[in-house]
Amino acid sequence: MPGGRLTHQDRERIAEGLADGLTYTEIAARIDRPLSTVTREVGRNGGPDSYRADRAEQATRARARRQRPVHRPAPDADPGHLREGGTGPAGAGDSGPVAAGDPGAVRELEDGFTAVMVGTGLPRMSARVLATLYLTDSGSLSAAELVERLEVSPASVSKAIGQLEQQELIRRDRDPRRRRERYVIDADAWFRGWLASARQNGTLADFAQAGARTLGPGSPAGARLHDIGDFFRHVGQAMVQAAEQWQRDRAGASGARDVQLP
Known part of the structure; x- marks a missing residue:
């Protein structure tokens, strides 16, 4: 091709x-x-x-x-005098650079990440915020930094942050040095988001089964809601079990690596 x-x-x-x-x-x-x-x-x-x-x-x-060129220090530069982004004195910024690589390829990756997240049902602006956080080495940005990077309004970022927090895909930390909040991606973000989705399935199952009791199991609508409730109850429980198994496997793999270390 x-x-x-x-x-x-x-x-x-x-x-x-x-x-x-x-x-x-x-x-x-x-x-x-x-x-x-x-x-x-x-x-x-x-x-x-x-x-x-x-x-x-x-x-x-x-x-x-x-697109802006990625500035990297010369091979003999002292990294102690550069902030994480590699472009300026220490303390000038702490958001960290977007992941290293060809700027065009990184932009393509960001756009692709966004498109995939939109395909899962995430609103486009929320998907853009999530992609930006994941492709930032520190995994942490303030609202002002997100506004600057995405070139959108503060209100758009605020709404997207609210949607991502509701799904527990990000968390917020307080930056004591600058007295502002930062939005963070960590290793357990998808785990928490998965469990939040499982809880939503459980809520839907409860509602559907309550509706089935109201309508009566003998009615077509009641039977339909009963089946929906059974389905989402099963899916929610399976999601929780899968997440717990992943956590056990992850802990086991981490322990195995620890044993191998000298």
């Missing part, structure tokens, strides 16, 4: 494929590109219902202009 960036002609053919009702796989085959390229392209440019070739081309050019 050809490499390089999508051309305007590629984008026009993607738009045509969406209009024709083709799947992403069919569109990828039509333009001889990887499926992930098509998925990412459509996801970051409005989704299948709002994708427009001209608008996508303009947005891509705008993103390319906004």
